[in-house]
Every structure is written in C-alpha cells, then in structure tokens.
Amino acid sequence: MTTITRPQKRPTYAQVLEVARRPSRTEQRRLRDELEKLAGVQLVRPEKSAAARRQGRRMARAIRAELAESVSGSLDEAMRELRGRAWS
Numbered sequence: 001m002t003t004i005t006r007p008q009k010r011p012t013y014a015q016v017l018e019v020a021r022r023p024s025r026t027e028q029r030r031l032r033d034e035l036e037k038l039a040g041v042q043l044v045r046p047e048k049s050a051a052a053r054r055q056g057r058r059m060a061r062a063i064r065a066e067l068a069e070s071v072s073g074s075l076d077e078a079m080r081e082l083r084g085r086a087w088s
Contacts, residue, residue: 023031
C-alpha cells in the first residue's frame with residue numbers, strides 16, 4: 001500500500017512576524033481597560049468669545065517668551081546643559 005503525504009508547509013516570514021506583533025493577553029486587557037476609560041470622553045468646541053481669544057493670546061505670548069528664554073545656541077549646548085559631559 002502506498003501512502004502519499006504532503007510536505008509540511010513552513011510558516012512564512014510574514015506569518016511569524018504577525019504572530020510576534022500580536023499583543024499578549026495582558027497587553028490586550030490593558031488596551032481594553034484604556035479604551036473603557038476613554039469611552040466617556042466628550043469633545044467640546046472651544047469658546048469663540050472675545051475673552052477666550054484674549055486669554056489665548058496672553059497664554060501664547062507667555063509661552064513664546066518662555067521658549068525664547070530657554071532656547072540657547074545649538075542642540076549640543078542644550079544637551080550639555082541637560083545631561084552634562086555625557087553628551088558627545
């Protein structure tokens with residue numbers, strides 16, 4: 001009696017990569033929990049009143065001033081200030 005068997009198919013790289021990218025059960029649970037937290041979030045349009053615009057402009061000026069003070073010469077100088085001599 002002759003038995004014919006098919007060669008086993010090896011998984012492709014794409015299939016292996018897909019399984020590797022699939023989140024674990026813990027990560028799936030964590031994602032579900034985060035989505036449940038966001039379920040009650042509602043988007044509200046910003047106020048278009050003159051007072052709200054003035055407040056926005058004041059905040060923008062304050063932010064620009066703060067950024068102007070903190071921005072120094074180059075990225076290297078900023079990183080040296082933040083990290084010390086380790087940056088090179």
